[in-house]
Amino acid sequence: MKLSEKMAVKYSDIVIGDNKGIIDYIKSEYSKIVQNKRVELIAYGGDQVSRVQDDSLFEKYPFCREPYSVTVCRIEPVNNVHVILEAFSEMLDETLVFVGNLEKSEYGRSLKEKFSMCKNIHLLDPIYEPHIVNWLCSNAHVYIHRHSAGGTHPSLLLRR
Known part of the structure; x- marks a missing residue:
């Protein structure tokens, strides 16, 4: 190398x-x-996100009224999805909002089946509206970066 x-x-x-x-x-x-x-x-580009205020979204995502952790990703083993879900399934007093394409692969479907019964884990389908994704990420108590490979992910460029 x-x-x-x-x-x-x-x-x-x-x-x-x-x-x-x-x-x-x-x-x-x-x-x-x-x-x-x-x-x-040539700096790694990405949208810089400030805290998004939109109380109307609490109607759709009421579990976000209390502190929560969030991750948004493609459901691939390299993204450590199973590790994160397993950890939160054991931390019942911590809320996880997990956004991803769980229905796209057998891996994702098996995770959805296994963890959808956990009351503290909210498995959301992919969200393509930037305003909603930015709201979920910018209001989270903790952002979980899940990749085990690759470089700096644009989602880490969020700022408060």
Whole structure:
């Protein structure tokens, strides 16, 4: 991996990083190679969300009146869905709002069947209205990041 990294830096026309830490690392680790190259930062984009106030949504999601944790994701094993649901099934005094495409795969359907009876876990179908997703995320007490692979997820770029 290290050799591949070095070759990529050496033979690129422009070196691009997606955050300042990566750029600093490249400049430090490969200072001789990049001294005559452009090294650019293209920050990971995402919608910046401020707290969304919309009391009308409490009618549809009354369980959000009390502190809750939230996660929104595709239902894939790499997203640790089973780990999160298992943990919350044992923490009966904690509320989880889980938004995802549970009906799309056998994995998702089996999780829905197993955890839909947990009173503290609210399994919601995918929500495609940004206003509602932003409301659920920005009003949550805890946001759960669930990926075990990949880089920075845009949902972590939320701000209060």
